Amino acid sequence: MDGVTATGVRASARIVARADGRGGTALPVLDGEGPLALRRTRAHGAEARVMVVGAMSGPLGGDRFSVAARVEEGARLHVGSAAATIALPGQAKGEARYEVRLDVADGGELHWLPEQLISAAGSDLRVTTRAELGAGARLVLREEQVLGRTGEEPGRLTSRLTVRVAGRAVLDQELACGSGAPGGWDGPAGLAGHRAVGQIVLVRPEFAGHAVRAQALGECAALVPLAGPAALVSAVAPDALRLRRLLDEALTRLG
Template sequence: MSGVRATARIRAVADGRGGTSLPVLESDGPLALRRTRAGSGGEARVVLVGAMSGPLGGDRFAVETVVGSGARLRVGSAAATIALPGQTKDEARYEVRIDVADGGELHWLPEPLISARGSDLHVVTHADLAPGARLVLREEQVLGRVGEEPGRLTSRLVVRVGGRAVLDQELACGPGAPGGWDGPAVLGDDRAVGQLVLVRPEFENRPVPARILGDGAALMPLAGPAALVTAVAPDGLRLRRLLDDALNRVV
């Protein structure tokens, strides 16, 4: 099997002075990590920079993030990730693995993933949190560039709190995906889909109420200290507006 293999690793720990240090910030190949200016409240900030095009067919990318007790970390990306067809027809894979300790906090806020025509990408995100951890995780997926049919995109998101699954969902879209993904019960005519996962200890005893947040967005409580916002929109710009508005309203 051909393709590029690359793994980026981040480890954030409390520095004992009210801030967060990054003893591990490693990346290779097309994945480059850059630390940016610290945020308020001792938050460390990291940006993932794509040094090459991709992922292409056959590529295997992974990002591993560990947040220790008392640490606060925000991870973003410099630009959208574009899944492209490669010289082979092999599926590309992109795996995100997140581990947040008790008292740790992570904001995982990458730019959108765009599924270009002819691509075939499988994305898997696993987030494991201790009962006292906090998480804001955003996923945005755009099916095709402007005026373009999408590639095939399969996305799975698994979130566990204290070893218990609070969310395990998968969506497949594009050519070869199970029928119905573009029907009225799923995306219809929309070509951008996204979600926010919010994990906060206070949600355990005070779950958020389920409600519609606007045209195309809804908020629902999950089992345990978590909530989920799902949204669909005609394009990535309107999807981001829906998710930003939802986050501001829940906060």
């Protein structure tokens, strides 16, 4: 359900993916309105595919968006977005919030691959992503954040990502950058002048017995093992195009 209030837009979307018993994946719940419109696209083998289509600008100041996706046992789901999300200043005061909740059952698989999030000048956005996975679940999760449009300074962007497998936290991190963020975010120990930052989280049951090896992936990217059956690729780049290239190359290398 969504609506417009004096403090901004409220919008939510829900996806449920379920094995259809014939080797494919059904979508018994596909519910999104307003700025979070959902479109079913052509399936790829056993994998159902959904696109988030932005029907409005935003999120703007004061907006509250939430997306929830649940993948049940034996189902496979791929979720992308039709275009980048742009955080913008709005007439309403206060920060905007975008919450993502992902649940993948044992034996389910989710590819969560949205387009970039762009922090425009004057915006203030807090993004919270929480993924809960069963012991035998599989996940590919990509985040890409671009600080400012061409020729402008970024707004304030705070992003927290938590991934839990079988009730155990394998990743819990927060990034704050842009106008008003704590000092040091753009220094040598932070983004070092880069304006695009991203990561891929991989959860695969086989990683439990054969953890990936920590390694540099060029000058601006690294692969590190996480606790449990998970790995993390982190990268920074001067712009969104080069960031995507780094992450795609890392994903191809991991197979």
